[in-house]
Amino acid sequence: MEYKLTHKAYTAALRENRLLGLKCNACGGYTVPPKKVCIECAGEDLDIVELRGQGEIRTFTVIRVASEGFQAPYIVGIIELDEGPWLMGNIIGVNCDEATMDMIGRRVKLGHAVIPGDKFSAGERVATTFSL
Ligand SMILES: [Zn+2]
Structure with a gap:
């Protein structure tokens, strides 16, 4: 298959x-x-x-200690897409110090970010992002 x-x-x-x-x-x-x-x-x-690339935040966390090659702090969320599936991505455009549980249920729209390669990857990759 x-x-x-x-x-x-x-x-x-x-x-x-x-x-x-x-x-x-x-x-x-x-x-x-x-x-x-x-x-x-x-x-x-x-x-x-x-x-559609749109959905609602179901949960998220703020990463304050990042993996090598990543810049902390940042927010990782799980989004329930309008079509049903849940998709993980970085939530951008939100101040990490102001992120509260009130964000759960907020509408977000899909975007992307290009992440440079590091020693753990085979090169540049494209990450899913969501913005409010
Ligand atoms: Zn089926």
Whole structure:
């Protein structure tokens, strides 16, 4: 079985602030980021679709001690997309010292950031971001 939506295509779209996912023809569920099968029913009959790239913050944390190559502090959140799937990404445009639980439920919009390569990676990568 092959990946219908490759990481390469997913990342290329993300660089244009477009979010690609998979829609299942068996159950109607959405899968993002790309997997080989539907995350809801494990179905294999999937179509590539463009999602709205919008959703609500379900939870988040403020990272104050960053991994090597990252600049602390920053916020990592889990977003429930309008189409259903939950997607992790950095929440940008919020002062880390002012982040409170009131952020949960706030609407966010997808974007991206290009992260330079470090000794743990094979080079530059594209990260998902969300802004209020
Ligand atoms: Zn399904």
